[in-house]
Amino acid sequence: MNPFFADAQRRISYLLPLLALSGPLAAQELPAAVQGQVRTANGAPVEYATVMLHRAIDSVALKTEFTDASGHFLLVPASTGQYLVSVVHVGYAQTWAGPVTVTSGPMQPLRLTLVPSTTQQLRGVTVTGQKPPFERLPDRTVINVENSPLSSGNTVLDVLGRAPGVTVGGNDDLALRGKRGVLVLLDGKRVPMNGAELANMLRALPAEQVSTMELIPNPPAKYDAQGTAGVILINLKKDQHLGTNGSVNASYGRGRYGKHTSGLSLNHRGPHANLYATYAYTDRRNFQNLVFSRLHRPEGLPQASSQQRNEMRNHLVSHTWKAGLDYTLSKQTTLGAMVSGLASQSPWQGTNESAFFDAQGQPVSRYTSDNFRDLRTPNVAANLTFRHTFRPDSAGTPELTADADMARYGIRRGLNLATTFSLPADRPATTLTGTHDGTLHIQSAKADYVRPLPRGLRLELGLKASQVRADNDVVFYRNGSLLPDATQSNRFRYDESIRAAYLTMSRTRPGLTLTAGLRAEQTVATGRQNIGNENFDRRYLQLFPNLSLSRTLSEAHTVGFTLSRRLDRPTYTQLNPFRTYVDATSYRAGNPYLQPMTSYSAELNHTWRQKYTTGLSYARGHWPIVPVYLAQPGPERLVAATDVNLQTRHYYAFTLTAPLAPTKWWQLYTDIELFYIYFDGRLSSTTAPAGRPGAIASANSTFTLGKGWTADLNGSYHSREWYAFQVVEAFGQLGVGVQKSLLDGRATLRLNATDLLYTAPITATSRYQVFEERYRANQDSRAATVSFTYRFGSNEVPPARKRATGAEEEKRRAVSQ
Numbered sequence: 133m134n135p136f137f138a139d140a141q142r143r144i145s146y147l148l149p150l151l152a153l154s155g156p157l158a159a160q161e162l163p164a165a166v167q168g169q170v171r172t173a174n175g176a177p178v179e180y181a182t183v184m185l186h187r188a189i190d191s192v193a194l195k196t197e198f199t200d201a202s203g204h205f206l207l208v209p210a211s212t213g214q215y216l217v218s219v220v221h222v223g224y225a226q227t228w229a230g231p232v233t234v235t236s237g238p239m240q241p242l243r244l245t246l247v248p249s250t251t252q253q254l255r256g257v258t259v260t261g262q263k264p265p266f267e268r269l270p271d272r273t274v275i276n277v278e279n280s281p282l283s284s285g286n287t288v289l290d291v292l293g294r295a296p297g298v299t300v301g302g303n304d305d306l307a308l309r310g311k312r313g314v315l316v317l318l319d320g321k322r323v324p325m326n327g328a329e330l331a332n333m334l335r336a337l338p339a340e341q342v343s344t345m346e347l348i349p350n351p352p353a354k355y356d357a358q359g360t361a362g363v364i365l366i367n368l369k370k371d372q373h374l375g376t377n378g379s380v381n382a383s384y385g386r387g388r389y390g391k392h393t394s395g396l397s398l399n400h401r402g403p404h405a406n407l408y409a410t411y412a413y414t415d416r417r418n419f420q421n422l423v424f425s426r427l428h429r430p431e432g433l434p435q436a437s438s439q440q441r442n443e444m445r446n447h448l449v450s451h452t453w454k455a456g457l458d459y460t461l462s463k464q465t466t467l468g469a470m471v472s473g474l475a476s477q478s479p480w481q482g483t484n485e486s487a488f489f490d491a492q493g494q495p496v497s498r499y500t501s502d503n504f505r506d507l508r509t510p511n512v513a514a515n516l517t518f519r520h521t522f523r524p525d526s527a528g529t530p531e532l533t534a535d536a537d538m539a540r541y542g543i544r545r546g547l548n549l550a551t552t553f554s555l556p557a558d559r560p561a562t563t564l565t566g567t568h569d570g571t572l573h574i575q576s577a578k579a580d581y582v583r584p585l586p587r588g589l590r591l592e593l594g595l596k597a598s599q600v601r602a603d604n605d606v607v608f609y610r611n612g613s614l615l616p617d618a619t620q621s622n623r624f625r626y627d628e629s630i631r632a633a634y635l636t637m638s639r640t641r642p643g644l645t646l647t648a649g650l651r652a653e654q655t656v657a658t659g660r661q662n663i664g665n666e667n668f669d670r671r672y673l674q675l676f677p678n679l680s681l682s683r684t685l686s687e688a689h690t691v692g693f694t695l696s697r698r699l700d701r702p703t704y705t706q707l708n709p710f711r712t713y714v715d716a717t718s719y720r721a722g723n724p725y726l727q728p729m730t731s732y733s734a735e736l737n738h739t740w741r742q743k744y745t746t747g748l749s750y751a752r753g754h755w756p757i758v759p760v761y762l763a764q765p766g767p768e769r770l771v772a773a774t775d776v777n778l779q780t781r782h783y784y785a786f787t788l789t790a791p792l793a794p795t796k797w798w799q800l801y802t803d804i805e806l807f808y809i810y811f812d813g814r815l816s817s818t819t820a821p822a823g824r825p826g827a828i829a830s831a832n833s834t835f836t837l838g839k840g841w842t843a844d845l846n847g848s849y850h851s852r853e854w855y856a857f858q859v860v861e862a863f864g865q866l867g868v869g870v871q872k873s874l875l876d877g878r879a880t881l882r883l884n885a886t887d888l889l890y891t892a893p894i895t896a897t898s899r900y901q902v903f904e905e906r907y908r909a910n911q912d913s914r915a916a917t918v919s920f921t922y923r924f925g926s927n928e929v930p931p932a933r934k935r936a937t938g939a940e941e942e943k944r945r946a947v948s949q
Contacts, residue, residue, distance in 0.1 A: 168242030177203030181221040188214035210684040275345040281869030284882035285383030285917030289334035296803035304331035310807040315359025336450035350694040353649030360731035377925020385917030389417035444482030468517035484715035498555040513539035528584025570604035592636040643684040702726040756781035758856040763903035778813030826853040840873040861895040
């Protein structure tokens with residue numbers, strides 16, 4: 133038997149007794165479910181409305197659910213008693229029902245009607261619906277970016293850097309709960325970049341275009357297995373109003389340099405068709421100062437050291453656009469088509485000053501380099517979507533969705549590096565010029581089927597197929613020669629095919645929710661170079677089980693458990709062996725010998741009074757991919773940044789989430805994580821050092837000031853951390869924002885300031901047996917921004933439909949450098 137199948141079969145056998153528990157637990161006499169239907173004033177059912185169950189005594193939210201295609205919902209309280217039910221939907225007032233008395237006997241379904249108003253009367257009390265900045269749900273944390281004062285005029289990367297448990301490292305790597313290897317989806321699609329490339333793309337995307345972000349540490353089987361640290365969903369805004377409507381926004385921020393963002397969205401929705409389009413323009417100037425202190429200890433040779441300083445200036449100009457059409461063929465069937473693109477230009481210009489010293493500290497070499505780099509990314513993607521709901525029965529409404537995606541991502545990079553020497557004075561000047569032309573073609577198709585079953589069961593299954601073809605051609609020229617440098621020029625082609633299938637079965641009963649899933653992915657990948665023998669062929673089939681259990685013990689206590697297996701495939705950039713120069717002695721290069729990392733993760737959590745959540749988690753990864761710096765042999769003292777596999781990664785963590793309300797006008801959301809990470813393995817003659825405990829803490833305060841004024845105060849802190857061979861010093865940030873609603877709610881004026889104490893710069897040290905490097909990276913992170921948004925057109929909103937696309941796994945890993 134295939135070892136992957138045998139291994140998965142053994143693990144599934146452990147899950148079957150847990151599934152069997154759902155029978156006797158459900159037989160206990162527990163409270164009845166609160167169910168009902170949500171409609172508009174004209175009787176149309178409202179799909180994907182957010183329905184919440186509250187304690188009647190203090191209105192604290194206990195559970196959250198979404199309505200289905202026919203507007204129905206079901207909420208299972210932890211115990212009998214009195215509750216309130218509220219409904220929130222874009223463009224409508226928050227609607228309340230209750231108090232509702234829940235017993236163990238059957239209950240009459242509720243009927244809730246949404247009206248396009250800002251307030252709703254409940255027993256003579258005016259209740260205004262407003263989502264908190266952060267919401268902790270059983271399996272994820274939701275960040276409500278829309279209408280946040282701190283989001284205006286900032287980028288998506290800025291907002292992520294302030295999210296609970298998310299950090300952006302010195303190499304622009306995203307980490308969730310201290311773990312690297314995050315899967316990022318933008319409107320259901322993978323972002324086609326990683327590391328610095330992903331960060332540049334998120335910097336080009338204005339936060340004003342985002343509705344919510346969702347952080348999922350242990351995602352279910354329907355998501356691609358990629359991402360051992362979890363999934364980050366970025367959901368863009370989409371206007372749901374009937375008729376013609378839209379919004380415009382503009383902002384200007386100033387740190388050391390200016391930062392401008394503007395955007396326009398248009399939407400026309402009729403009875404059968406919805407036509408929409410968005411456009412955003414970004415013009416942001418930035419600086420990046422890098423200071424390196426290096427110590428070379430080559431075996432058998434005298435020690436040497438160097439001091440280097442890079443001062444770079446960047447001018448990012450980007451155009452982001454999207455246009456689409458949704459057409460309703462019938463009440464059950466919808467077709468959709470969408471095209472989107474991102475065209476950005478990001479030139480970097482700067483100077484590097486370097487000094488090299490011998491073992492006695494005497495200078496042996498000095499030089500100055502003028503560096504010009506230019507990056508252009510002409511990207512375009514298209515998507516077709518089919519959605520069909522079948523005839524509902526007593527169990528619910530079955531649903532089938534299908535997606536087909538095609539995308540082309542391009543990269544155009546130029547380099548001009550001129551170096552002059554002051555020591556030795558007789559050493560001639562050198563030049564290095566280069567071009568990098570690359571394309572990535574993605575084709576993807578998937579289908580998902582959801583079928584509610586009797587007795588609280590729910591079946592989900594799906595298929596996916598994707599094909600990726602990447603072609604990169606890099607040419608370097610030295611000292612004005614017309615002939616390419618054969619030692620560095622090359623062409624790298626990568627082909628990858630992934631076939632996947634998943635099945636998930638869940639069961640919901642009063643006091644118990646149990647979900648078990650299994651995903652299978654077969655990968656076939658090849659890498660070819662015109663020069664050299666660093667070619668590879670890989671073919672593997674892996675199974676990824678997933679288990680989630682939530683059990684309500686009493687009104688005050690709920691426990692949950694998740695178990696999953698996931699992997700991190702090397703990205704296309706990480707496999708590409710080409711060099712990208714930062715200065716004359718520092719460059720980035722991929723590693724074609726990288727192997728995928730697999731990881732098992734388990735988490736046990738406890739929620740007290742549906743409010744305070746604590747969790748214990750452990751993850752063990754095999755062949756973890758870690759960034760390293762390698763000193764190259766030779767008198768040039770070149771240093772290469774690349775990635776390698778170590779043997780094992782161990783991760784332990786304790787988390788605490790506490791949403792507080794100290795007063796009626798002050799909401800405080802705190803998130804604390806204590807973690808410990810260590811690695812097993814060696815890099816050449818260096819053994820991975822022992823780990824050290826670390827901590828991540830964040831707090832966000834929201835103040836309701838009255839007369840249309842609100843304010844946010846956000847702070848985060850990341851302690852000193854050891855990650856493989858690198859030690860990152862403590863860093864954090866503090867930001868404040870205020871906003872005022874104008875023109876009967878159609879306009880909003882916002883003002884914010886970020887990184888007030890300028891504590892976001894990163895300082896890190898990498899230590900190896902023969903080499904040590906300490907660097908500090910500063911950017912233009914302290915800035916003040918003012919923004920204005922105006923919404924125009926109709927306010928009437930029909931039922932909304934969510935939409936996702938299929939090219940997820942591949943686009944995150946697209947070639948881009």
